[in-house]
Amino acid sequence: MIRGVLAVGALGLGLAALGSRPAAQTALPVPTSAAMVIQVEVAPSPTPPDSAPIVIRQPVVERIVSRVARETPAPYPTATPVPDGTTIVSIVDFGYMPSQVRIHVGQTIAWRNDGRESHDVTGTDDWHSGPIEAPVEYRHTFGFAGTFSYRCSVHLDMQGTIVVVP
Secondary structure, eight states, X not given: OHHHHHHHHHHHHHHHHHHTSOOOOOOOOOOOSSOOOOXXXXXOOOOOTTOXXXXXXXXXXXXXXXXXXXXXXXXXXXXXXXXXXXXXXXXXXXXXXXXXXXXXXXXXXXXXXXXXXXXXXXXXXXXXXXXXXXXXXXXXXXXXXXXXXXXXXXXXXXXXXXXXXX
């Protein structure tokens, strides 16, 4: 019985849809040529003789300020000139290069970590650089003559010597 009611409802909907269609219209003849030209005449609009001139405004240009936070680029390392009287000792691959340096009294030695590991410079006469991370350098000025030994307290096999002459 439910199927019968559904079938009658579907039939009623179909008839209602067919009944609501508009009547068929006759088709207009279509020209057979490929080009079709349509002419349209536009009458000029009359302008009153004593009217004020029409002002045409330019579009408004709106400036938009970006509020997007931009990251500051990381500083690019550049070579810093070495001051006169300064000697560079490079710390690379678990060694000091050069491991023995000869300088004069009052000159400075700069130890620069050019490797990936953390190192330090510890003198036998109680001077210590602390950890030297790449690309930081440690500078020490020698004020009197003598022979000074130093080592890395992290890697005990790394040793060097400084000979200071008058």
